[in-house]
Amino acid sequence: MSQRGRFISLEGGEGVGKSTQAKRLVAALQARGIETLLTREPGGSAGAEAIRALLLQGGADRWSAGAEALLFAAARADHVARTILPALDDGRWVICDRFLDSSIAYQGGAGGVGEAAIRMLHDVGSNGFLPDRTLLLTLDPAEGLAREDTPDRIGEKGLAYHRAVADSFLVLAVNDTSRFRVVDASGSQDMVTDRLVAALDDML
Numbered sequence: 001m002s003q004r005g006r007f008i009s010l011e012g013g014e015g016v017g018k019s020t021q022a023k024r025l026v027a028a029l030q031a032r033g034i035e036t037l038l039t040r041e042p043g044g045s046a047g048a049e050a051i052r053a054l055l056l057q058g059g060a061d062r063w064s065a066g067a068e069a070l071l072f073a074a075a076r077a078d079h080v081a082r083t084i085l086p087a088l089d090d091g092r093w094v095i096c097d098r099f100l101d102s103s104i105a106y107q108g109g110a111g112g113v114g115e116a117a118i119r120m121l122h123d124v125g126s127n128g129f130l131p132d133r134t135l136l137l138t139l140d141p142a143e144g145l146a147r148e149d150t151p152d153r154i155g156e157k158g159l160a161y162h163r164a165v166a167d168s169f170l171v172l173a174v175n176d177t178s179r180f181r182v183v184d185a186s187g188s189q190d191m192v193t194d195r196l197v198a199a200l201d202d203m204l
């Protein structure tokens with residue numbers, strides 16, 4: 001039987017480079033002979049991708065923060081059960097572009113739902129399942145938003161909301177230094193990839 005894979009999430013605000021770096025990280029791991037699956041949230045399974053369309057299209061006030069939290073938790077439950085756990089059980093590593101901490105920072109912190117409520121929904125939907133390591137990419141939110149050509153429904157919520165998201169992410173990282181690594185997202189893409197690989201060094 002193969003050894004269980006590792007589950008790595010990439011987190012951070014809008015435009016910090018998560019999607020770019022998730023692909024680069026997969027390439028770096030595969031170059032080391034590690035079979036790796038790239039996935040994302042919201043999405044990553046058929047049901048979760050259908051919920052993604054509901055969440056990211058429409059006007060900024062289409063959903064309340066509470067309704068958003070429920071939809072993200074439902075999408076995550078499907079994604080964990082149908083995509084993430086089977087890949088880990090097969091021995092593959094999973095790189096996930098956003099996971100639970102996005103819900104805590106966006107809906108829980110900036111949206112005002114609260115961290116405890118988000119964790120409770122995650123307990124119900126996904127048995128409280130957590131990444132082995134979370135890489136938090138940090139960049140000034142104004143710089144990140146300026147990189148986005150076509151912001152989605154949540155990306156359009158305004159700078160104050162996104163500053164609150166960035167603050168919430170940092171609090172999470174400071175409070176759980178065993179799971180989180182904070183990685184500077186400024187500089188060239190190569191520089192950021194090198195920092196991310198270094199932040200996984202002890203697992204390689």
Ligand SMILES: Nc1ncnc2c1ncn2[C@@H]1O[C@H](COP(=O)(O)OP(=O)(O)OP(=O)(O)O)[C@@H](O)[C@H]1O
Nearest residue numbers: 013014015016017018019020021147187188189192
């Ligand atoms: N190190 C970098 N320096 C400058 N631009 C970058 C860097 N990394 C990525 N970008 C560019 O910034 C934009 C956003 O990158 P990307 O989509 O990877 O960010 P993201 O964090 O996944 O965004 P989102 O929050 O919307 O998911 C893209 O145009 C990308 O090419």
Ligand SMILES: Cc1cn([C@H]2C[C@H](O)[C@@H](COP(=O)(O)O)O2)c(=O)[nH]c1=O
Nearest residue numbers: 041042072098099102103106107154155
């Ligand atoms: C998982 C998750 C995501 N969000 C927000 C963050 C972004 O604005 C979008 C996802 O877009 P991306 O370009 O694919 O990163 O959704 C959120 O508010 N809560 C979450 O749990």
